[in-house]
Amino acid sequence: MRACYSLMIILFCACNGFTEKEKIEICLKNADSIKITKVTWDNIQSLSRIDGDWVEIEGVFTCGFEDVSINSSKNPHSSVGIWINFKNQIEMQDDKLQKMSGKKAIVYGKLNVSDKGHLSGYKASLDSAYCIKEE
Numbered sequence: 001m002r003a004c005y006s007l008m009i010i011l012f013c014a015c016n017g018f019t020e021k022e023k024i025e026i027c028l029k030n031a032d033s034i035k036i037t038k039v040t041w042d043n044i045q046s047l048s049r050i051d052g053d054w055v056e057i058e059g060v061f062t063c064g065f066e067d068v069s070i071n072s073s074k075n076p077h078s079s080v081g082i083w084i085n086f087k088n089q090i091e092m093q094d095d096k097l098q099k100m101s102g103k104k105a106i107v108y109g110k111l112n113v114s115d116k117g118h119l120s121g122y123k124a125s126l127d128s129a130y131c132i133k134e135e
Helices: 002-016 041-050 094-100
Strands: 025-027 037-039 054-064 067-071 082-086 104-112 124-134
Touching: 037 041, 041 054, 054 094, 054 124, 082 104, 094 124
Parallel strands: 037 054, 082 124
Antiparallel strands: 025 124, 054 067, 054 104, 067 082, 104 124
């Protein structure tokens, strides 16, 4: 009987190790009606064609001192990264954004190719970013 209880405890603990953590998602409501253009890192050089459009882009999110961006790789200082200007309601959730830093995410916002972000070090910026979802 003890062996059976021991086996159950071992199986319970082992199974808990395989549970997936809940992914973080910070999105504003009432954004469903916005027409979204999907941007990929393959067509990042032709952003001027969709300047001013609402876009979604997937990459590695960085949330650090003077660097809030999405990048194609884990290189947080990539010159092809996109600077993110979140809406205030999202920006105020800094603890969640910090937890997402360094992880794959999808960000939604309005593309602005004339704004190159902090110290003009980015390819473009996402203005009024209203949603970020951890992948």
